[in-house]
Amino acid sequence: xxxxxxxxxxxxxxxxxxEELWPLVADTNRFDRDTGLPSVENVPGQPxxxxxxxxxxxxxxxxxEWVEEPVEWVEPHHFAIVRNYSRGPVGQLRVLVQLIPxxxxxxxxxxxxxxxxxxLGYLAIPAQIGVLSARRFPAIFHQYxxxxxxxxxxxxxxxxxxHFAPAGETRLQALTSSLKQEGARPALVERLVWxxxxxxxxxxFRLRPYLLADYWQEPRRETLELFLLATRLGxxxxxWDLLCPLCRVAKDSNPTLAGVTRQVxxxxxxxxxxxxxxxxxxxxxxxxxxxxxxxxxxxFCTSGPRAMPHVVAQQRLDSGTSAVLTLSLExxxxxxxxxxxxGAHFLQVVxxxxxxxxETTIAIRRAGWPDxxxxxxxxxxxxxxxxxxxxxxxxxxxxxxxDQAVTAADVTVLQRFRDLFAEEALRxxxxxxxxxxxxxxxxxxDSTRLYREIGDAPAFGLVMxxxxxxxxxxxxxxxxxxxxxxxAVMAAFRRPAAALRAILAAQRLLADPTRARRPFSLKxxxxxxxxxxxxxxxxxxxxxxxVNVASRLxxxxxxxxVILSDVARHDPEVAEFIEQAGPExxxxxxxxxxxxxxxEHFALxxxxxx
Numbered sequence: 001x002x003x004x005x006x007x008x009x010x011x012x013x014x015x016x017x018x019e020e021l022w023p024l025v026a027d028t029n030r031f032d033r034d035t036g037l038p039s040v041e042n043v044p045g046q047p048x049x050x051x052x053x054x055x056x057x058x059x060x061x062x063x064x065e066w067v068e069e070p071v072e073w074v075e076p077h078h079f080a081i082v083r084n085y086s087r088g089p090v091g092q093l094r095v096l097v098q099l100i101p102x103x104x105x106x107x108x109x110x111x112x113x114x115x116x117x118x119x120l121g122y123l124a125i126p127a128q129i130g131v132l133s134a135r136r137f138p139a140i141f142h143q144y145x146x147x148x149x150x151x152x153x154x155x156x157x158x159x160x161x162x163h164f165a166p167a168g169e170t171r172l173q174a175l176t177s178s179l180k181q182e183g184a185r186p187a188l189v190e191r192l193v194w195x196x197x198x199x200x201x202x203x204x205f206r207l208r209p210y211l212l213a214d215y216w217q218e219p220r221r222e223t224l225e226l227f228l229l230a231t232r233l234g235x236x237x238x239x240w241d242l243l244c245p246l247c248r249v250a251k252d253s254n255p256t257l258a259g260v261t262r263q264v265x266x267x268x269x270x271x272x273x274x275x276x277x278x279x280x281x282x283x284x285x286x287x288x289x290x291x292x293x294x295x296x297x298x299x300f301c302t303s304g305p306r307a308m309p310h311v312v313a314q315q316r317l318d319s320g321t322s323a324v325l326t327l328s329l330e331x332x333x334x335x336x337x338x339x340x341x342x343g344a345h346f347l348q349v350v351x352x353x354x355x356x357x358x359e360t361t362i363a364i365r366r367a368g369w370p371d372x373x374x375x376x377x378x379x380x381x382x383x384x385x386x387x388x389x390x391x392x393x394x395x396x397x398x399x400x401x402x403d404q405a406v407t408a409a410d411v412t413v414l415q416r417f418r419d420l421f422a423e424e425a426l427r428x429x430x431x432x433x434x435x436x437x438x439x440x441x442x443x444x445x446d447s448t449r450l451y452r453e454i455g456d457a458p459a460f461g462l463v464m465x466x467x468x469x470x471x472x473x474x475x476x477x478x479x480x481x482x483x484x485x486x487x488a489v490m491a492a493f494r495r496p497a498a499a500l501r502a503i504l505a506a507q508r509l510l511a512d513p514t515r516a517r518r519p520f521s522l523k524x525x526x527x528x529x530x531x532x533x534x535x536x537x538x539x540x541x542x543x544x545x546x547v548n549v550a551s552r553l554x555x556x557x558x559x560x561x562v563i564l565s566d567v568a569r570h571d572p573e574v575a576e577f578i579e580q581a582g583p584e585x586x587x588x589x590x591x592x593x594x595x596x597x598x599x600e601h602f603a604l605x606x607x608x609x610x
Contacts, residue, residue: 003091003115004115005113006113006116006125006129006130008114008133008134009109010109010110012110012142013106013108014106014107014108014141014142014145015104016105017104017105017106018099018100019076019328020148021076021106021144021145023153023309025097025099025141025144026079026306027154027304028081028300028304028306029298029299029300029301029304030202030300031301032300033202033300034136035136036136037059037300038059038300039297039299040299040300040302041055041297041299042054043065050070050391051070051268051269051303051339052067054066054068055067055302056087059088062089063087063088064090065085065086065087065088066088066093068081068082068303069082069083070314070393071305071314072316073305074315074327075305076099076328077098077326077328078097078099079096079097080095080096081093081094081095081304085117089116089118089120089121089124090114090115090116091115091116091117093112093113093114093115094112095111095113096109096111097111108141112129112133155195155212155215157199160200162197162198164292165290168291169197171290172196172197172292175234176190176193178233179230179233184226185226188226192226192230195207195212196236196287196291202298204287204294205294205296206241206284206285207284207285207286208282208284208285208404208405208406209224209227209285211404221414221478224406224411224414225416227285228414228417228420229420230285231421232421234290235287236285236286236287236288237286237287237288237289238284239284239285240257240282240283240408241281241282242275242280243280244266244268244269244271245280246266248401251264251265251266251267252264256424257408258425258426259427260275260426261275261430262274262275264280269339276433277407277408277409277433277434278408278409278433279407281409282405283411310398311395312327312396312397312398313325313327313394314393314394314396315394316392316393317384317385317386317391317394318391319386319388319390319391319392320386320387322386323384324383325381325384325396327378327379327381327396328378328379329349329376329378329379329380330349330398331350331351332348332398333346333347333348334347335347335396335397336362337394338393339392339395340390341364341368341388341392345362345369345370345374346374346399347376348373348374348375348376349376349377349378351378353377356377357375357376357377358376359380359381360374360376360380360381362374362385363384363386364388364394366388382396409434409437409494410494412492412540413478413479413480413492414480415471415474415475425538425539427535428535431532431533431534432532434531434532434533435531436531437494437528437529437530438479438493438499438526438527439490439491439526439531439546439547439550440479440492440499440502441490441524441525442488442506442554443486443489443523443554443557444463444466444487444488444521444523445520445522462518462520463487466487466510466520467481470491473505473509474489474491474502474506476502477498477499477502478494478498479493479494479502482540482542483537483539483541488554492531492542495571496528496568496571497577500562500574500607503562504607506522507524511560522559522560523557523559524557525551525553525556525562525563525564526550526553526562526564526565527568528571529567531544531547532544548597549565549594549597552594552596553565556592557606561608562606563607564604564605564607565604566604566605578607581609585607586608586609587605588605589606590604591604592604
């Protein structure tokens, strides 16, 4: 005989909009923690279909174990959770949360259906859900609402009394002074110190400098460099997180680059993937355990909507069924995929009513996905039809990647990082794609004559001086000196325009006859393209065709000019910089063959400043 099901229905009127509330309300991991639930752990075993998970916890000494169905949601309207228990007093738990827009407000509807598994369940469900949850839920949601209305975020919430290490507070005070003495801006230091001393464990466990910089309205680079300095001094630790390209969740984490490997497995998406510096490897921070101890068991809910914020909708469909999703999307490109099916269908969201449809149907068949891209309006109804032979978990995701991640590609071309963490390198023999970088090579013109004319020691001093000038110019544009080779320099940047600005500034300064030391003519070549990260001479280095071409371009320079590859010249930022410079820059196109690339004719550009 089936057990009677309990049903609880609550609703609250909140001042903020659904879009503003969604990041907090849909963060089920934080919400479960805030309601006082204990942390959960994964039950070992073979992966289940469509991201289902075996989980367990103990509540008041009673063990519970269940299979969590894939969470379904449509941002920012609703999400639903289903748990089927195999151990404990509950048989099944279903939750539906709806954020219904009102005029300048939101009606939040929270419903729970709970079916007892045994006699204890008839006592536990009314006590836990009908009494404890009924008391706690409104206080938490109203707290979230107040936070949003005050234009604040969850990271502003102080946690329970932080667990400092023995003498941790004393060390924190000393390191605060050290950061300021090292030149860090006091106001920014105080923001970081507040986080370490006051923020809750969920916030402090994985600090992301760019996200914090944007929220604080502080410069990203300055914030990142503060975090790097704080790590070198012992206030913070950093970790290299390896993100899955589909769910974008960290599937491995290492305290050093030497622990990063190319091949990673995601148990959620059931894929093996190859890590790369541009998207897969992110640098995050947390307090040093000598300062503050952070509970690492912070898993209260494993698969809520905010675990994958790039996914705007997720829907499970049995074979032969359909569902209609009411979407509110920003303009841009999206991808619709199914977890256990190869391929995907792409959607373009545009506001032009003549091009976009407000209602569309996408059916997945045994043969796969429709070929043509679907164009829909920002406010649209999408009907999904599963015509395949098995259950499918549909996932609609933004294709744009967040720029708030400090990727390995970003940080390894930062001079401050290379100065503070010169020992950070890949394990010997490991090669990892970096994505596209800009590589600059420079060399002094007539340096051999310089040594003959004034002697080795004075010439060496002048060469060291020229390295200092180059390093400052490269650092000012967010690049880093990778290595010096005799009188030559190899540097890396994320963008071609930064490299061009840096080398022009260095050439201008080095050629200035009014300088106290001897003027120099500097040769330079710049190329942009894919590179590979490796370790050479115990230092992080780059190699590949992009590096080889850049080194060959420097050989074509006459001194006082810069040779740009065609791809670097036509970078939009470079094109804008050259146009704005006007007659201050002479731009001359030419073609040439390069050593090692004799079968190719390269379109090149000579840039000379007046």
